[in-house]
Amino acid sequence: MNKNILYYLLAIILVASCKRSDDNVFDKSPDERINETLKAYQTAMTSSQYGWNGNLYTAQGTLFRFYFSFTDSNRVQMYSDFDSTTSSVLKESSFRLKALQQPSLIFDTYSYIHILSDPDASKNGGTYGVGLSSDFEFAIDSVTADSISLTGRVNGSKLTFKKATQADKTVWSSKQVYNGVQNFKSYWKFLSYWKRLNYRGTDYELQFDTTKKQVTVSWGSGASATSAIRKYYFWANGVYFVDPIVNGSNTIPGFSITSFTDGTLTSQVMNVTVNGTAATIKGVGPNIAPLNPDVKNAITRWRSQAQAGGNYWVSFDGFHQNGVNDAFNIKSLKNDSAEFYFLLYAPNTQGSDAFFTIYLDTLHTPLSLVAISGSWTKQSITKTTGLTRVTQDSVNSKLPWPATGPAQQTRTQMYSGTGNYYFVQSSDLTYDQVSVDDPSTWITWYWVF
Incomplete structure (x- = not known):
């Protein structure tokens, strides 16, 4: 009987010992730890000397580009390639980091990022009640030395930050993104439905879907006809692709627009540069088969x-x-x-x-x-x-x-x-x-x- 009591007491002592050990796993309270994490994230966001380039993919997969510059006073300045105003006028608003289900970034006053999720479709061309299925509250997924990944808390849109260089900041501040937005408007002046980019002797047919901000690029003919779909954004006076088009030794990352000459169905021409090389976009005349194999x-x-x-x-x-x-x-x-x-x-x-x-x-x-x-x-x-x-x-x-x-x-x-x-x-x-x-x-x- 005495032996059993001894075993019982020993078990109690061991349990108590384990509990004291568990209590010492963290030397700070949960609130202290989460506050330190939020502070570290804020330091990471505000320490980028030239701000951040942002890629925001809505829940529908549409890409919009942003520029962000965060300050310790919880202010953020931004541009966006959404339209001519957002790409030329620097917008300042507020943000905060908060512990929700996980550390989150909240843009808490109306800004360019809110336009995409505005339920008033007249503001963004989306659907009434849901806008473009985007977000302005984001859970922080990961933070590295030069990038941050986030996920929208309502619609699941994806936002990534990448540290901007001085050259990147200049592209935004010198209105080269704005120039791209404006220059691209001339593309819709082409009378012909079929438009082709001629680069290094090869014709590439272009078909832009502005609702999803993607372009179908087609080249070749017959059995060799090829087509590729790319997301596009506005940058450096023109239109650029998230992933370049590769045709043999030729790579097309997009094009910078230098001028547009109006005229007839087949005489209109848009002068562009691809990788610094002069190229043209022209309309196609009657009775010519399209290149798109689809x-x-x-x-x-x-x-x-x-x-x-x-x-x-x-x-x-x-x-x-x-x-x-x-x-x-x-x-x-x-x-x-x-x-x-x-x-x-x-x-x-x-x-x-x-x-x-x-x-x-x-x-x-x-x-x-x-x-x-x-x-x-x-x-x-x-x-x-x-x-x-x-x-x-x-x-x-x-x-x-x-x-x-x-x-x-x-x-x-x-x-x-x-x-x-x-x-x-x-x-x-x-x-x-x-x-x-x-x-x-x-x-x-x-x-x-």
């Missing part, structure tokens, strides 16, 4: 996407032509209390496709859609090239097209000349139908389902 498959995807759910594609602006959106002024159409809403194209699995004008009756309760004019359409597709011939099968006798005006001009264009088009997937939700006879003419189809 074009041969795009029309099939466009048709099958609508056919699979019995849905249709819509266009709110009608045809773009010779630099003019809604070239035929189709949005002006009215019929009593009904106003033009969109063009509808429904690819059919059997028989003919439907091509109709749809109006919105604003006096009807509830609001109703009304088909005003339409025709049945045929599409014949050359599968090896994606060339698509669109012909009118018959006019809907109950919904005849007007003899004149925007609707008739639209119908005429759809079936004009050879009726040949290429289809291009221009974003996740849009396809462009581009005329072969006149590449200044195209219509954008939206997926609204």
Whole structure:
């Protein structure tokens, strides 16, 4: 019995001894340790002599570039390549480091970084209620001597800091990023849908998707046709790619824009430099096949996407032509209390496709859609090239097209000349139908389902 008591007492002593040892693992309280960590992070952020270059990828994968300079008084100055204002006007606001579920960086007064997450879509071109799916509160993932990685606490956007050099800071402060934003606006003055960069004797077709800030670059032809997608940002008077395009011995990191000369469809030219070497971007004329190898498959995807759910594609602006959106002024159409809403194209699995004008009756309760004019359409597709011939099968006798005006001009264009088009997937939700006879003419189809 006495022996058992001794064993029991020995066990108590051992447990107590272990507990005292555990208590000595940390010589500071949890609050003291987290405050020291936050102080170390603040020191790291404020000690970069020339600030930081920041890459922010939204939850949707869109890249925006920033410049940050943090101070010990919890102020931060920034630029962004979001637009011409954010890239030219230095914005000062406040920030703080706080221990939430983990150490976090919070931009706590409205700044350029808030624009991306603003739920008012008119501020950023995103979606109402969510903006561009970005963040202004970030959990700190890692800190090294020259970089910091963070993750947005609401949308999971990714933000990385890299120490800026004096040259980097000068690119921002001397408005070279602003120049890139401004210079790139001239790119959209090209009348031709197809634009090609000629660098060291090779043509590279460019297709920019501004909604995701990415570019598709295509070169070669036939079996050697190649295409690559790159995220882009504005820098040093032009547009640059996150990863360069590599074609044999030629590497294209992007291009600096030096000038733009306006003119006709094929005489417009943008002078650029690539790796310091002079190059040009020009528009392509009629009856020239695109370089992007995806074009041969795009029309099939466009048709099958609508056919699979019995849905249709819509266009709110009608045809773009010779630099003019809604070239035929189709949005002006009215019929009593009904106003033009969109063009509808429904690819059919059997028989003919439907091509109709749809109006919105604003006096009807509830609001109703009304088909005003339409025709049945045929599409014949050359599968090896994606060339698509669109012909009118018959006019809907109950919904005849007007003899004149925007609707008739639209119908005429759809079936004009050879009726040949290429289809291009221009974003996740849009396809462009581009005329072969006149590449200044195209219509954008939206997926609204």
